[in-house]
Amino acid sequence: GAVVSQHPSWVICKSGTSVKIECRSLDFQATTMFWYRQFPKQSLMLMATSNEGSKATYEQGVEKDKFLINHASLTLSTLTVTSAHPEDSSFYICSAERTGGIDTQYFGPGTRLTVL
Amino acid sequence: GENVEQHPSTLSVQEGDSAVIKCTYSDSASNYFPWYKQELGKGPQLIIDIRSNVGEKKDQRIAVTLNKTAKHFSLHITETQPEDSAVYFCAASSGGSYIPTFGRGTSLIVHP
Numbered sequence: 001g002a003v004v005s006q007h008p009s010w011v012i013c014k015s016g017t018s019v020k021i022e023c024r025s026l027d028f029q030a031t032t033m034f035w036y037r038q039f040p041k042q043s044l045m046l047m048a049t050s051n052e053g054s055k056a057t058y059e060q061g062v063e064k065d066k067f068l069i070n071h072a073s074l075t076l077s078t079l080t081v082t083s084a085h086p087e088d089s090s091f092y093i094c095s096a097e098r099t100g101g102i103d104t105q106y107f108g109p110g111t112r113l114t115v116l
Numbered sequence: 117g118e119n120v121e122q123h124p125s126t127l128s129v130q131e132g133d134s135a136v137i138k139c140t141y142s143d144s145a146s147n148y149f150p151w152y153k154q155e156l157g158k159g160p161q162l163i164i165d166i167r168s169n170v171g172e173k174k175d176q177r178i179a180v181t182l183n184k185t186a187k188h189f190s191l192h193i194t195e196t197q198p199e200d201s202a203v204y205f206c207a208a209s210s211g212g213s214y215i216p217t218f219g220r221g222t223s224l225i226v227h228p
Contacts (some may be wrong), residue, residue: 034187034215043205043220093159104150105216107159114153 003027005095006108013084014047014116020080023094029074030096034105035067038091050077084115118206122219130227135196138214139206140188147188147206149176149182150216154203163204174225196226 003026013019023033032051036044046088048064050056050071066088068080077096081088091112096107131221134209141149147168152160166173166180166189173180177196182189189208193200203223207216 004159041221041223043218046215049215095159104162104165106162108151110157110159112157 002104002106003096004094004106004108006094006111008111009109010112010114010116012114015085016083018080018082019084019113020078021092021094021113023077023079023096023108025075025096025098025106028096028098030077030098031074032097033071033077034058034097035069035077035079036091036093036095038110040091044093047079081113084113086115089113089115117188118146118208118210118217120217120219121205122222124222126225128225128227129166129196131196131198133196134201135193135224135226137191137204137206137224138188139190139208140186141208141217141220142187142188143208143210144184145210148209148216149180150207151180151191152205154205154214154221156202160205173201193224196224197227198226201226218222 005024019037027051038044044089046059047062048056048058050069052071056069071077091110093108096102122139150154150165153163154160164178164180166182177194179192203221206219209216
């Protein structure tokens with residue numbers, strides 16, 4: 001149990017376009033989901049925390065108008081990178097905390113975004 | 117806020133040897149300490165965790181120890197295998213809304 005999926009696994013887009021990444025908890029409900037960004041050979045950087053039915057909480061330095069997060073249901077959160085630029089190229093990973101669980105986060109497989 | 121230091125950044129061992137990765141944390145309120153394994157191009161996978169009311173936890177070849185007084189916790193892998201090669205992250209968080217602070221990661225290389 002506790003499987004988290006992400007789609008797509010990789011995406012290449014042109015500069016100026018928007019890209020949507022989906023994060024799903026497949027076999028559990030997740031009141032809270034998290035979005036991370038990871039640069040090569042570095043640790044995970046928390047971008048935002050999203051709670052089902054409410055606005056996401058963004059970490060300092062993360063532009064909320066550029067990285068739109070929607071958590072419309074207990075099993076789905078989406079991250080939209082708007083007007084993408086090459087510097088947005090990165091590995092984006094989501095995680096989910098099981099509703100009523102004991103604080104454990106389960107991570108998705110990640111999405112590799114390349115902006116040309 | 118919480119600060120987690122992880123050492124070493126790279127660890128190279130021979131197959132069959134043991135590997136130890138150490139982390140320290142700064143916030144005495146932290147009470148949950150998970151360890152994640154991340155293979156290249158994949159998301160982190162939880163491999164073991166420990167809570168502050170326990171000093172040691174073991175799962176087959178993997179064990180984690182926690183010293184609350186010294187604010188450090190360690191991951192021990194025995195009888196290492198090439199498939200153990202990956203980046204390992206420690207993390208620490210306090211209870212309630214779970215937002216962990218991650219260490220910088222340890223790249224473990226197990227040579228056959």
